[in-house]
Amino acid sequence: MELRKGSWKILILVCVLVIYLWMLFVDHSHMLADISQRITLQKTRISARNTMYQSPDRSRIEETPPNGLRTDSKKSQSFPSRNANNTLEGSLSEYQMLKQQGLVPSRQLPTALIIGVKKGGTRALLEFLRLHPAIRAAGSEVHFFDHHYVKGFRWYRRRMPPTLVGQITMEKTPSYFVTSEVPKRVKHMNPGMKLIVVVRDPVTRAISDYTQVKSKRRKMPRFEDLAFLNGSRIVDTSWVPLKIGVYVRHLERWLQYFPLSQFLFVSGERLIADPVMEITRVQDFLGLKRVICEKHFYFNATKGFPCLLKSEDRATPHCLGKNKGRSHPYIDPMAVQRLRDFYRPFNQRFYQLAGMDFGWY
Numbered sequence: 001m002e003l004r005k006g007s008w009k010i011l012i013l014v015c016v017l018v019i020y021l022w023m024l025f026v027d028h029s030h031m032l033a034d035i036s037q038r039i040t041l042q043k044t045r046i047s048a049r050n051t052m053y054q055s056p057d058r059s060r061i062e063e064t065p066p067n068g069l070r071t072d073s074k075k076s077q078s079f080p081s082r083n084a085n086n087t088l089e090g091s092l093s094e095y096q097m098l099k100q101q102g103l104v105p106s107r108q109l110p111t112a113l114i115i116g117v118k119k120g121g122t123r124a125l126l127e128f129l130r131l132h133p134a135i136r137a138a139g140s141e142v143h144f145f146d147h148h149y150v151k152g153f154r155w156y157r158r159r160m161p162p163t164l165v166g167q168i169t170m171e172k173t174p175s176y177f178v179t180s181e182v183p184k185r186v187k188h189m190n191p192g193m194k195l196i197v198v199v200r201d202p203v204t205r206a207i208s209d210y211t212q213v214k215s216k217r218r219k220m221p222r223f224e225d226l227a228f229l230n231g232s233r234i235v236d237t238s239w240v241p242l243k244i245g246v247y248v249r250h251l252e253r254w255l256q257y258f259p260l261s262q263f264l265f266v267s268g269e270r271l272i273a274d275p276v277m278e279i280t281r282v283q284d285f286l287g288l289k290r291v292i293c294e295k296h297f298y299f300n301a302t303k304g305f306p307c308l309l310k311s312e313d314r315a316t317p318h319c320l321g322k323n324k325g326r327s328h329p330y331i332d333p334m335a336v337q338r339l340r341d342f343y344r345p346f347n348q349r350f351y352q353l354a355g356m357d358f359g360w361y
């Protein structure tokens with residue numbers, strides 16, 4: 001018993017000694033540094049928020065189920081505006097600074113959408129916009145508001161790229177413009193959403209659409225046989241490639257949910273002829289500095305389109321894929337003229353509603 005009591009005492013003594021030595025020799029400064037770094041990051045995030053926006057705060061949208069159970073009381077989303085020094089260097093260094101400080105990017109719901117139109121030049125616009133350090137965009141078409149809406153906002157957010165404070169999250173799904181349920185759903189998620197529509201001469205657009213489908217099918221009727229009813233001169237308005245081009249109808253539906261000021265119409269033709277001009281309009285619309293400019297583009301004579309000198313993913317000059325900028329099949333000029341006549345009144349109404357003449361005659 002005496003011996004046991006003695007060994008307990010020795011054991012306790014050894015433990016106390018080990019703890020004492022551990023406290024003496026192990027450096028605890030990293031723990032303190034970690035705590036202080038966390039406090040600094042928190043402070044930086046708050047100060048970055050304040051300096052990068054002119055508008056009060058970036059109201060991050062709450063995850064709400066698409067059944068109307070909104071938990072977010074904030075109605076609209078604010079957008080980053082030009083930053084204090086308004087230079088490219090200033091903008092880049094702000095993001096670099098945030099990255100260097102170890103801020104972790106997080107996924108956000110988009111605050112700007114390219115909603116259409118299919119074959120208008122939507123991929124080109126998105127790829128050009130990705131040059132901007134304040135824009136982060138989902139790579140492929142997400143189809144949330146038309147195909148995957150039941151999956152909820154959490155699903156949608158997971159498809160978005162991670163962003164730092166001050167960066168805009170975007171996605172493009174051209175079918176949104178022509179799908180009737182979409183405007184209401186977008187408004188439910190964010191009534192302040194910025195909406196970009198790339199439009200192109202509806203006749204050329206229809207031919208482009210047809211060319212794309214034809215490239216995937218072995219047997220396909222002629223364009224003229226699909227565009228007119230039973231070989232007549234009557235336009236088959238139920239044929240989807242032609243329906244899409246009645247832009248005024250789709251816009252009227254969207255305007256029931258969003259004011260015109262939240263739309264930007266980009267000319268698909270000018271996006272090819274003068275990409276910088278159209279990109280400048282988009283940057284202004286998004287409240288961003290004019291970072292994307294002439295030095296980012298070159299004209300590739302072989303492809304016949306503007307291409308990029310470098311991009312986020314590639315440091316060498318490159319054009320869009322070979323399925324963008326395809327050559328179109330020969331279409332009977334009489335058929336083309338008939339379609340132009342068909343679209344003329346719709347185009348005129350579209351120009352009036354959009355407040356812009358796109359010059360398709």
Ligand code: A3P
Binds near residue numbers: 118120121209319325
């Ligand atoms: P075509 O292939 O019929 O010429 P979307 O990306 O919306 O599907 O649009 C495809 C169209 O974008 C192409 O149709 C092409 O005319 C147009 N486009 C605009 N800028 C382009 C670019 N820089 N490179 C390739 N295609 C471009």
